[in-house]
Amino acid sequence: MTARTAPRQVILLLVMLTALCAAVTAASSVGAVDIVFGLPLALFIPGASLIWAVDPWGLAVKGPERIMWSFASSIGIVILGGLLLNLTGGLTRQHWLILSSAVVAITAVAGWLRSGDRVGGEPARAPSGEEEPARWVTTLSLRSVALLVAAVLVVSGVFVLSERTNTESNREHFVQAWILPQPTGNVFSTTAQLGVRNEEGDTEVLLIRVKVGSSGTSSRTVDLRDGQEWTRQVSRNPGQPVSATVAMASRPSSILDRVDLAKPS
Amino acid sequence: MTASVESATLEAEEVPVDSVTDAVVDDGTDSPQRGLGRVPEVALGMAVATIIVAVAFAGARSSKSWATYLFWVGQVALYAIPAAFLLLRRSILRAEAFGIALLMPVATFLILAYYSPDQFRFIDEFQHVQTAQTILATHHLFHTNTSLAVSAQYPGLEIITSAVVAITHLSITTSGMIVTGIAHVLVGLCLYFLVLEVIGRPRIAAFAAVIYATAPHYQFFDSYFIYQTVALPFLLLSLLAVVKMVKSKGGVANAWGAVAIASGAVTVVSHHITSYALVGLLLLFVIVQLFLPRPARSWRLPVVLVVVAAMVVGWDLRVATATLSYIKPIIDSLLGRHGILPNSHKQGVAGTLPVVDTVWEYASTLLLVVLVPLGAWQAWKARARDSNAISLGLGLGALSIFIVLIVRVASGDGSELAGRAMSFALIPISIVCAAVIIDRVRRKPDGPKHGVPRFQNFGMAVIGTCVLVVLAVGGIAGGWPSYYARLPGPYRVSAYERSVDEHNLDAVAWAAAELPRGGGVASDDFTESMFSSLGNQAYQRNLADLFLTTSYTAADRTLVKNKRITYVVADSRITEQLPAAGFYFSPDPHQGNYKKPLAPASIDKFNSVPGVSRVFDDGTIVIYDLAGAAK
Numbered sequence: 001m002t003a004r005t006a007p008r009q010v011i012l013l014l015v016m017l018t019a020l021c022a023a024v025t026a027a028s029s030v031g032a033v034d035i036v037f038g039l040p041l042a043l044f045i046p047g048a049s050l051i052w053a054v055d056p057w058g059l060a061v062k063g064p065e066r067i068m069w070s071f072a073s074s075i076g077i078v079i080l081g082g083l084l085l086n087l088t089g090g091l092t093r094q095h096w097l098i099l100s101s102a103v104v105a106i107t108a109v110a111g112w113l114r115s116g117d118r119v120g121g122e123p124a125r126a127p128s129g130e131e132e133p134a135r136w137v138t139t140l141s142l143r144s145v146a147l148l149v150a151a152v153l154v155v156s157g158v159f160v161l162s163e164r165t166n167t168e169s170n171r172e173h174f175v176q177a178w179i180l181p182q183p184t185g186n187v188f189s190t191t192a193q194l195g196v197r198n199e200e201g202d203t204e205v206l207l208i209r210v211k212v213g214s215s216g217t218s219s220r221t222v223d224l225r226d227g228q229e230w231t232r233q234v235s236r237n238p239g240q241p242v243s244a245t246v247a248m249a250s251r252p253s254s255i256l257d258r259v260d261l262a263k264p265s
Numbered sequence: 266m267t268a269s270v271e272s273a274t275l276e277a278e279e280v281p282v283d284s285v286t287d288a289v290v291d292d293g294t295d296s297p298q299r300g301l302g303r304v305p306e307v308a309l310g311m312a313v314a315t316i317i318v319a320v321a322f323a324g325a326r327s328s329k330s331w332a333t334y335l336f337w338v339g340q341v342a343l344y345a346i347p348a349a350f351l352l353l354r355r356s357i358l359r360a361e362a363f364g365i366a367l368l369m370p371v372a373t374f375l376i377l378a379y380y381s382p383d384q385f386r387f388i389d390e391f392q393h394v395q396t397a398q399t400i401l402a403t404h405h406l407f408h409t410n411t412s413l414a415v416s417a418q419y420p421g422l423e424i425i426t427s428a429v430v431a432i433t434h435l436s437i438t439t440s441g442m443i444v445t446g447i448a449h450v451l452v453g454l455c456l457y458f459l460v461l462e463v464i465g466r467p468r469i470a471a472f473a474a475v476i477y478a479t480a481p482h483y484q485f486f487d488s489y490f491i492y493q494t495v496a497l498p499f500l501l502l503s504l505l506a507v508v509k510m511v512k513s514k515g516g517v518a519n520a521w522g523a524v525a526i527a528s529g530a531v532t533v534v535s536h537h538i539t540s541y542a543l544v545g546l547l548l549l550f551v552i553v554q555l556f557l558p559r560p561a562r563s564w565r566l567p568v569v570l571v572v573v574a575a576m577v578v579g580w581d582l583r584v585a586t587a588t589l590s591y592i593k594p595i596i597d598s599l600l601g602r603h604g605i606l607p608n609s610h611k612q613g614v615a616g617t618l619p620v621v622d623t624v625w626e627y628a629s630t631l632l633l634v635v636l637v638p639l640g641a642w643q644a645w646k647a648r649a650r651d652s653n654a655i656s657l658g659l660g661l662g663a664l665s666i667f668i669v670l671i672v673r674v675a676s677g678d679g680s681e682l683a684g685r686a687m688s689f690a691l692i693p694i695s696i697v698c699a700a701v702i703i704d705r706v707r708r709k710p711d712g713p714k715h716g717v718p719r720f721q722n723f724g725m726a727v728i729g730t731c732v733l734v735v736l737a738v739g740g741i742a743g744g745w746p747s748y749y750a751r752l753p754g755p756y757r758v759s760a761y762e763r764s765v766d767e768h769n770l771d772a773v774a775w776a777a778a779e780l781p782r783g784g785g786v787a788s789d790d791f792t793e794s795m796f797s798s799l800g801n802q803a804y805q806r807n808l809a810d811l812f813l814t815t816s817y818t819a820a821d822r823t824l825v826k827n828k829r830i831t832y833v834v835a836d837s838r839i840t841e842q843l844p845a846a847g848f849y850f851s852p853d854p855h856q857g858n859y860k861k862p863l864a865p866a867s868i869d870k871f872n873s874v875p876g877v878s879r880v881f882d883d884g885t886i887v888i889y890d891l892a893g894a895a896k
Binding site: 043065151 | 300301308320323326367381382405406407421425427428429443495498499520771772779781875877878880882885895
């Protein structure tokens with residue numbers, strides 16, 4: 001029962017890998033670490049563990065088909081497991097880690113028990129009529145490796161090219177302005193939020209003019225970095241109109257945006 | 266089908282060795298000495314083909330005229346390289362066949378990634394983003410989706426994506442691309458192993474995977490962040506498990522039956538149409554096995570069918586209660602009545618649909634119409650010999666090409682519906698066509714029995730490669746994205762993938778953060794869809810009249826009241842450009858007939874309506890709040 005058969009070695013490896021990934025992911029707050037250790041935990045290990053539990057000796061699926069089933073099973077486990085989590089504690093990060101670990105633990109026990117009757121590291125002969133399990137053996141020549149590396153490098157380079165041309169061509173230059181009664185939807189509110197966001201792609205000095213009711217216009221300039229937002233609460237009488245314009249401080253006559261709160265009719 | 270195909274390919278492989286130094290290896294024989302065979306060369310060739318497409322995309326972003334030509338060169342190379350390899354090579358290693366089945370979906374997904382490396386671009390994707398956002402925010406499923414109610418009721422894609430987001434802290438976009446990328450690759454591999462299980466010839470299996478990759482929606486639509494993308498591989502996995510079940514006995518068969526049901530369950534909770542397609546295929550297998558000798562029948566097949574069908578019915582009646590109302594307009598469209606899909610939006614602005622696109626599309630369909638009956642007839646003839654329900658069912662299932670053809674020609678939005686149907690119909694069609702083409706190309710020619718020169722079948726192989734290229738070009742021409750968005754580029758009004766830019770994405774992000782959830786929004790269809798899906802606002806149809814007048818009338822006021830419109834989102838570009846898809850609104854009474862853009866007054870009129878506030882402005886998009894206007 002405790003013999004280290006070949007499947008048991010793989011199952012043990014999967015359990016250790018799961019423990020490592022779950023522990024590191026749970027403790028980590030570094031993005032790259034979460035990705036490296038989290039992705040296999042969600043998309044590969046639970047399925048691989050299930051496959052090794054169901055078919056420890058590779059009689060039914062083998063080679064690349066086994067890897068395909070591992071990915072697919074993991075996705076299936078997560079989807080059906082998500083339905084289960086919805087009925088219990090919810091789809092939280094903690095529960096996902098527990099689910100993945102629990103699936104691996106349960107399937108590992110099942111796989112361990114199912115692979116115990118063939119000791120010595122060699123699978124027994126398949127039942128008559130069934131196909132003998134085949135090993136996925138391959139050798140890689142230096143030339144093959146070089147060609148594959150070239151293909152990967154080429155694809156990576158092109159991906160960077162696509163990323164850059166996509167970013168450059170889609171870049172728009174504009175300034176957002178908004179004014180909303182506070183609370184939103186209350187047209188008779190006594191305060192309003194005025195906001196401006198710079199999407200020009202560079203730091204800009206913006207001239208903001210505000211007029212409340214029939215009073216005079218107040219102006220101020222703000223320096224905003226690209227992507228930076230500026231907001232201000234504006235007081236008014238209930239339902240009093242408020243209007244604002246935004247322009248570049250360098251070109252005050254060229255209005256970029258115009259917003260207003262109208263008097264309710 | 267099994268018998269005929271195997272005999273055909275076995276004939277083809279009985280090629281005498283004509284060179285001592287270049288021993289012929291039978292199809293599928295693993296030879297450790299040969300390693301990956303020519304996979305690295307094919308991989309490099311296909312990588313170069315994707316580069317050509319990527320350079321075309323880069324040129325299109327700069328509005329270069331040569332971009333379109335380069336795009337087609339790259340696409341033709343992408344399909345011709347694996348096809349020529351599979352048809353011209355005298356022997357194929359199992360690793361080479363598998364390598365092509367793997368490389369094809371990888372390469373095609375790369376093209377999608379090159380098109381938009383950092384952002385979803387298809388309107389429907391945003392609907393599923395909202396479901397994923399809601400799951401991440403509430404940690405529970407089945408909350409209301411303001412844009413697409415059924416999205417929340419088939420949460421398979423969003424569950425796995427939100428799990429990846431939760432565990433890795435990646436964004437929904439990146440996580441979604443990883444998930445859909447894996448699903449896309451799984452489709453190619455599942456089909457390869459399915460064909461390998463049914464026919465047993467790696468060459469045919471790989472060629473079927475390449476033919477399936479010519480499906481009109483394969484490169485883009487079936488790889489988008491939409492629920493069908495994750496359901497498709499599980500449909501194929503269920504079929505693969507069924508094949509293994511039928512070929513096995515006893516406990517092993519029972520186990521594969523359980524796998525088929527489990528895969529079916531994932532399909533059922535992921536996508537409605539895909540689950541119906543699975544039930545349809547299982548039903549076909551059950552029916553055709555009645556025509557087989559009694560020993561070839563499997564009692565487990567009807568059991569799997571009943572269980573999967575029960576899951577579909579149970580899910581649709583108990584959980585996915587919005588399915589019927591979602592499907593009905595599509596059925597109306599199928600029957601020729603105007604449905605949810607804008608009628609013939611591929612047509613674009615009147616008279617702008619390139620005729621050459623239609624020619625290629627019909628040429629590819631014609632090829633399938635010719636090839637399919639040949640394969641179906643072979644499958645029917647082989648039913649009394651070494652056949653089973655799956656091989657016969659897939660052989661006869663390929664005849665669904667004629668149903669797709671009828672839909673294409675006769676229904677309200679034939680091109681769109683036929684394209685979507687082909688994602689399912691091409692499963693059996695690709696298998697049958699691959700068998701027929703390989704049979705013809707690899708058939709031992711009549712004549713002397715003493716040997717076949719290396720390229721005796723060269724002519725047939727070239728013809729086979731050309732057939733595959735026509736299928737691919739026709740699939741792309743008739744598929745998704747439509748011609749006006751086939752290559753990326755500057756913003757265009759009503760152009761699906763080309764109608765997403767920083768202006769509307771940032772405006773939508775502002776709306777999601779600042780506006781109350783569920784408010785009614787009126788706008789052009791694409792802007793409204795984005796505000797509904799990413800901005801969490803309610804989606805309303807039949808709002809064209811609000812924008813087709815140049816003054817705010819009593820009828821407009823009534824429309825606003827009846828539709829509970831709170832915000833009007835006016836994108837000034839609808840007054841500057843004609844709609845690429847032929848319509849601004851859904852539905853649009855002037856669809857396909859616009860000769861000039863809308864008048865500026867059609868959106869500027871809201872500035873002068875008493876009580877209407879102009880709450881947002883970015884120079885291009887203005888949002889009006891109608892809460893203070895008289896009702």
